[in-house]
Amino acid sequence: MITTEYKDRLRQDGAWALREVSSFLHGDHRLYRAVIKICEILESNGCHYALTDGIAMVLHGSCRVTSRIDILVDERNRDLLNRSLASNGYLCDKTIAGEFHDPLSEAPVRLWSSREFPLRAEATENRFGFRVLQLYALIEWKLARARARPRSYKHSSDVQSICQDLGLNPEIAERLTSDLRDDFLKLCEHQQAELIEL
Numbered sequence: 001m002i003t004t005e006y007k008d009r010l011r012q013d014g015a016w017a018l019r020e021v022s023s024f025l026h027g028d029h030r031l032y033r034a035v036i037k038i039c040e041i042l043e044s045n046g047c048h049y050a051l052t053d054g055i056a057m058v059l060h061g062s063c064r065v066t067s068r069i070d071i072l073v074d075e076r077n078r079d080l081l082n083r084s085l086a087s088n089g090y091l092c093d094k095t096i097a098g099e100f101h102d103p104l105s106e107a108p109v110r111l112w113s114s115r116e117f118p119l120r121a122e123a124t125e126n127r128f129g130f131r132v133l134q135l136y137a138l139i140e141w142k143l144a145r146a147r148a149r150p151r152s153y154k155h156s157s158d159v160q161s162i163c164q165d166l167g168l169n170p171e172i173a174e175r176l177t178s179d180l181r182d183d184f185l186k187l188c189e190h191q192q193a194e195l196i197e198l
Contacts, residue, residue, distance in 0.1 A: 031055075034105040035069055038085075039130060045084050048074040049131060050124040052112065052141050056132040057158060062165040064158065068108045072133065072141070075114045085109070117141055136175035138162070143180045159184065160191050 023029040035055060042049045051059065054066025073081055086092060090100040090109065098111040123137035133141055139159055146155035162168065170188045173181045 030105040031067070031069070031107050034102040034107050034109075035130065037088075037104070038069060038071070038090075038102070038109060041084055041088055042071070042073075042081070042131075045077070045080055047077040047081055048119060048121070049077075050119060050137075051130055051132045052138060054158075055130075056138050057162060059127045059130055059132050060135050060138065060162070060166065062162050064161060064165075068110055069102070070110045070112060072112045072114065072117060072119050074119055078111070078113060081111065117144055135162075135166075135168075136172060139172070139184060140176055140180050143176075143183045146183070156187060159187050163188060163191060 020029075035051070039051075050056070050072045051070070052072050053068070053070035054064050055069055057064040058066070082092070085100050089103040091103065093099040093101060093108070098113070100109045100111070101107070102109055117140075120137075123134050124131055125134045126132075132138070139162060142155040142159045142162075146152070146159070149155070170185055173184050173188075176184055
């Protein structure tokens with residue numbers, strides 16, 4: 001598990017934090033090695049999956065650092081995948097359903113069920129050798145998570161970061177499901193208002 005000591009060191013040792021973030025953004029971080037390993041396990045078991053959240057944001061070109069690997073998996077593969085991860089040394093976190101810890105990086109690996117968010121084949125793509133949610137589906141994922149946790153601004157902030165980092169404009173809203181389109185457009189308006197104030 002990502003330890004409190006690690007988080008404290010990120011906050012207290014600026015030079016080390018900068019090297020850690022640089023390593024992450026350049027793809028030579030231990031978390032990337034963990035992603036490669038877990039994707040190999042998923043592929044070898046024929047699992048339908050997509051990387052999501054922070055890792056997917058980075059693979060789409062957003063400057064986002066994360067300490068967890070989030071994977072959306074087809075519900076039909078869940079039991080098989082749980083057994084496969086356990087047999088490959090991943091430690092199951094008994095306190096958080098669907099969370100494991102990578103034995104090498106100690107990163108938490110969260111498996112999200114397709115029951116919670118539909119995993120459609122046409123909404124995934126291969127980016128740099130990794131199966132990820134397409135950009136519009138990633139935005140839908142983040143907006144759906146924001147709705148599920150209205151007191152947390154992390155997911156809404158991530159959508160704004162995606163738009164800013166990638167230079168997206170409101171036209172991408174046309175690809176989003178109708179029930180999330182207005183949420184996205186409100187975030188775009190809010191972001192534009194902040195930019196005007198600067």
